[in-house]
Amino acid sequence: MGKEITSRSEDYAQWYIDLVKKADLAENSDVRGCMVIKPYGYSIWEKMQAGLDKMFKDTGHVNAYFPLFVPKSMFEAEEKNAEGFAKECAIVTHYRLKSDPLKKGKLMVDPDAKLEEELVVRPTSEAIIWSTYKRWIQSYRDLPVLINQWANVVRWEMRTRLFLRTAEFLWQEGHTAHATAPEAIQETEQMLNVYAEFVETFMAVPVIKGKKSEGERFPGAVETYCIEAMMQDGKALQAGTSHFLGQNFADAFGVQFTNKEGKLDKVWGTSWGVSTRLIGALIMAHSDDDGLVLPPKLAPIHVVIVPIFKTEQELEKISEQANQIAGALRKQGYSVKFDNRDTHKPGFKFAEWELKGVPVRIAIGPRDLENKTVEVARRDTKEKQVVALDAIATSIPALLDSIQENIYQKALAFRNSMITPVNSFDEFKQVLDGKGGFVLAHWDGTAETEAAIKEDTKATIRCIPLDAKPESGVCVYSGKPSDKRVLFARAY
RNA sequence: CGGGGUGUAGCGUAGCCCGGUAUCGCGCUUGGUUUGGGACCAAGAGAUCGUCAGUUCGAAUCUGGCCACCCCGACCA
Numbered sequence: 001m002g003k004e005i006t007s008r009s010e011d012y013a014q015w016y017i018d019l020v021k022k023a024d025l026a027e028n029s030d031v032r033g034c035m036v037i038k039p040y041g042y043s044i045w046e047k048m049q050a051g052l053d054k055m056f057k058d059t060g061h062v063n064a065y066f067p068l069f070v071p072k073s074m075f076e077a078e079e080k081n082a083e084g085f086a087k088e089c090a091i092v093t094h095y096r097l098k099s100d101p102l103k104k105g106k107l108m109v110d111p112d113a114k115l116e117e118e119l120v121v122r123p124t125s126e127a128i129i130w131s132t133y134k135r136w137i138q139s140y141r142d143l144p145v146l147i148n149q150w151a152n153v154v155r156w157e158m159r160t161r162l163f164l165r166t167a168e169f170l171w172q173e174g175h176t177a178h179a180t181a182p183e184a185i186q187e188t189e190q191m192l193n194v195y196a197e198f199v200e201t202f203m204a205v206p207v208i209k210g211k212k213s214e215g216e217r218f219p220g221a222v223e224t225y226c227i228e229a230m231m232q233d234g235k236a237l238q239a240g241t242s243h244f245l246g247q248n249f250a251d252a253f254g255v256q257f258t259n260k261e262g263k264l265d266k267v268w269g270t271s272w273g274v275s276t277r278l279i280g281a282l283i284m285a286h287s288d289d290d291g292l293v294l295p296p297k298l299a300p301i302h303v304v305i306v307p308i309f310k311t312e313q314e315l316e317k318i319s320e321q322a323n324q325i326a327g328a329l330r331k332q333g334y335s336v337k338f339d340n341r342d343t344h345k346p347g348f349k350f351a352e353w354e355l356k357g358v359p360v361r362i363a364i365g366p367r368d369l370e371n372k373t374v375e376v377a378r379r380d381t382k383e384k385q386v387v388a389l390d391a392i393a394t395s396i397p398a399l400l401d402s403i404q405e406n407i408y409q410k411a412l413a414f415r416n417s418m419i420t421p422v423n424s425f426d427e428f429k430q431v432l433d434g435k436g437g438f439v440l441a442h443w444d445g446t447a448e449t450e451a452a453i454k455e456d457t458k459a460t461i462r463c464i465p466l467d468a469k470p471e472s473g474v475c476v477y478s479g480k481p482s483d484k485r486v487l488f489a490r491a492y
Numbered sequence: 493c494g495g496g497g498u499g500u501a502g503c504g505u506a507g508c509c510c511g512g513u514a515u516c517g518c519g520c521u522u523g524g525u526u527u528g529g530g531a532c533c534a535a536g537a538g539a540u541c542g543u544c545a546g547u548u549c550g551a552a553u554c555u556g557g558c559c560a561c562c563c564c565g566a567c568c569a
Contacts, residue, residue: 240569345527345531363528
């Protein structure tokens with residue numbers, strides 16, 4: 001008996017939880033809202049980090065690390081940002097415990113160790129970073145500052161879901177400072193493009209680039225750009241954001257510089273981030289009722305080799321063959337697992353590695369030894385084929401590329417099929433309640449209409465697509481004029 | 493924070509209404525037979541029934557408090 005996974009059609013939310021737990025990605029911890037990311041899940045995160053980090057470096061960024069704690073007075077300096085995060089902040093008020101005189105063996109907060117000023121556990125690091133930039137930036141020669149940090153942040157969420165929303169999560173946050181607005185805007189757009197490229201080429205998840213409406217904008221930002229992805233259940237998921245901060249944080253923290261003309265000027269800022277939430281997106285974009293389907297570019301294990309044997313002698317011979325194949329593939333940079341456990345049957349191993357989403361499985365049995373072949377199975381389509389031994393070194397890399405491409409195309413076709421233009425509010429609601437997905441509709445551009453639609457349908461404006469074609473029409477809700485369609489959806 | 497639910501072996505559970513220290517499956521250990529899609533047989537080990545108190549000769553079971561977690565909603569990446 002194996003690990004039963006709830007089917008997507010039966011209960012999509014449960015299917016997701018089953019996958020995360022049974023594929024050993026993560027589990028709930030003893031701390032409310034916080035998860036333990038297990039080695040297999042963390043390995044995916046490491047691959048994401050590696051891919052992104054290279055892209056950040058290639059665009060001129062460097063890594064640094066800023067403190068977890070932010071003094072309250074510093075945190076509240078940029079008012080909108082502070083307000084936006086205020087209700088989900090964890091606060092440190094004391095710095096010491098002591099033995100509880102009333103309960104033997106128990107500890108209590110030492111009332112004498114109260115902090116002069118409370119420390120906010122960062123929900124994001126703009127405050128601490130900009131207060132530091134103030135010291136670093138005096139001249140236009142000090143600009144731009146292009147820094148990224150890999151860190152954990154804490155947002156005290158009411159309700160959490162593994163990877164998608166946890167009280168503590170891992171992410172990267174880029175924080176850049178520039179001499180001019182156009183340069184900062186260009187940076188914002190560049191990083192949005194980096195995210196889009198990463199998500200599409202590594203994760204094989206197609207995204208729509210756009211700007212957030214005022215209501216959905218990052219607190220403290222002038223403009224928030226985002227990439228939006230579509231999950232298999234028809235709900236949208238924000239996969240990354242890039243913010244043009246204007247001079248808001250320069251104002252709040254007094255970050256000024258002397259420009260080439262010798263005049264004092266305020267610095268322009270950006271910030272941008274993606275989180276372990278991407279792992280949730282990865283799961284929900286590709287996986288099926290048998291388990292994970294991982295894109296080769298992020299799979300911790302590319303190829304698993306399963307021997308099929310009766311006797312130890314057979315296993316020995318097969319191992320020799322398997323090690324040869326593994327060695328050749330590893331030389332090409334692929335991660336190969338030879339599953340030579342003699343405690344499980346092949347069928348069990350097949351199911352287990354499928355659950356874990358390993359893109360390619362090679363099975364080798366006595367018949368293969370005789371014929372100088374192996375059986376190659378791909379995870380995405382479950383197709384099997386017999387491949388000659390001497391063709392493996394070329395066919396496996398090709399197959400992995402083909403899997404990467406295939407799952408992207410599949411996700412793209414699905415996503416495209418889930419974009420529905422509508423022209424009336426009735427149609428709007430009908431599509432949302434029926435097939436779901438993205439709804440492309442005219443909107444009058446007001447926050448009131450946006451809020452009313454959200455109230456009525458639970459759908460939010462995911463973004464105003466960057467490539468939206470000018471098209472005159474009337475708002476589906478208010479009937480007022482509109483010059484382009486925007487993307488609505490129910491979202492994670 | 494509102495509504496609902498759950499807490500019994502590593503995991504999933506039965507038992508609770510009608511009190512007498514615990515059921516079954518998976519997993520684990522040992523031995524044997526097996527191995528081209530989640531093997532089978534046999535023998536074992538493993539639980540102070542979330543926690544504290546009360547009722548009782550006796551509490552997993554009844555009563556009360558507390559704690560934790562999950563699900564649905566509001567909030568959010």
